[in-house]
Amino acid sequence: MKDNQHEQLFTELTPEAAAVVEGGGSFKSTVNFDTFLTSRSFNVRSGGTIKLITDTKSARSNQSFGVIIRNVNTNNSNGKLASVGKDTTTWTNIRGGKYVIDFRDDKDRVFVTGNIRVDYTS
Numbered sequence: 001m002k003d004n005q006h007e008q009l010f011t012e013l014t015p016e017a018a019a020v021v022e023g024g025g026s027f028k029s030t031v032n033f034d035t036f037l038t039s040r041s042f043n044v045r046s047g048g049t050i051k052l053i054t055d056t057k058s059a060r061s062n063q064s065f066g067v068i069i070r071n072v073n074t075n076n077s078n079g080k081l082a083s084v085g086k087d088t089t090t091w092t093n094i095r096g097g098k099y100v101i102d103f104r105d106d107k108d109r110v111f112v113t114g115n116i117r118v119d120y121t122s
Contacts, residue, residue, distance in 0.1 A: 024048070024121040031056065031103055032113045039101040039118065041072055046096030048121030052089045054082050056114030058107075065112050066104035071097045079104075084112065094121075 023045075031037055031054075044050060050069055058065075067089050068079035074097065082089050099120075105112050 024119060026117065026119045028115065028117045030113075030115055032111060033103055033105060034109060034111050035105055037103040039103075039116075041098050041100050042118065042120055043122050044094045044096060044099050044120050045122055046094070048094045048096065049119075050091045050094060050099065050101075051119040052082070052101060053117040053119070054087050054089070054114060055116075056082075056084050056087075056112050058084045058105075058112045059110045062105065062107045062110045062112065066102075066106075068102040068104065069094075070100050070102055071095065072100055073097050077102070 025042060027040065027042065029039060052067055054067075056065075062084060064081045064083050066079055067082045068077050069091050070077040076095070078091060079102075080089050080091075101118065103112070
């Protein structure tokens with residue numbers, strides 16, 4: 001075994017695999033919404049982190065959209081704005097539980113489309 005082989009293994013992990021190694025999870029999805037869309041649910045441990053990476057497109061008049069993490073058991077939520085284009089939104093020190101991410105946009109008939117990745121500690 002080479003001296004640096006263990007380093008190579010970890011530097012070549014995908015972000016999804018790295019999240020699992022670090023005690024978390026990750027999933028990718030696409031979004032295509034006009035006013036509202038909800039992600040699939042996922043479990044986050046108490047004190048954990050949720051990171052949303054977005055690569056989206058929309059009309060010029062639509063520069064941002066709302067991203068809200070919501071605990072499905074308590075319905076408590078925390079919202080932030082994400083920019084259209086490439087953006088990363090992070091929530092830290094999460095109360096444990098089952099969560100979804102709600103995507104909201106107030107520009108009627110102006111769609112937001114693109115790819116998302118959610119990394120979280122479980």
